Amino acid sequence: MSARVTATSPAAAQGESTGGRAKRALRLTPRASIVAFVIFIAAIFAVAPARAYLQQRADRQRLAQQVSELQQRNAALEQRLGELNDPAELERLARECLGMVEPGEIAFVPIRRGEAPKPPPCD
Numbered sequence: 001m002s003a004r005v006t007a008t009s010p011a012a013a014q015g016e017s018t019g020g021r022a023k024r025a026l027r028l029t030p031r032a033s034i035v036a037f038v039i040f041i042a043a044i045f046a047v048a049p050a051r052a053y054l055q056q057r058a059d060r061q062r063l064a065q066q067v068s069e070l071q072q073r074n075a076a077l078e079q080r081l082g083e084l085n086d087p088a089e090l091e092r093l094a095r096e097c098l099g100m101v102e103p104g105e106i107a108f109v110p111i112r113r114g115e116a117p118k119p120p121p122c123d
Contacts, residue, residue, distance in 0.1 A: 097122035 083089050094100040097120060101107045111117050 093122065096120050 099107060099109075109117060
């Protein structure tokens with residue numbers, strides 16, 4: 001029986017223990033580089049549509065809020081319009097804001113000493 005003795009370096013012994021995986025992990029195949037390049041290009045082209053989508057979504061939320069505010073304002077203005085169509089409200093405004101009186105009535109405006117007359121607050 002003959003014994004065969006082989007001398008191995010520590011680096012070679014380490015490479016044998018890992019099964020040569022260290023060299024394969026660092027190696028980039030042409031197919032893998034093409035796939036990586038395609039993914040990179042797709043990511044670049046996906047940025048602009050994604051940014052536009054996010055901007056449009058923010059604009060839509062802002063416009064929905066603006067629509068809600070305008071609808072509330074429109075409802076308040078329609079209520080005010082209904083009030084102004086009432087003859088009693090028109091008479092009240094004419095008397096208070098414009099100082100108008102019915103024929104035969106006398107209007108009195110109280111003025112404090114040393115102060116100028118102030119116009120009544122009108123809406």
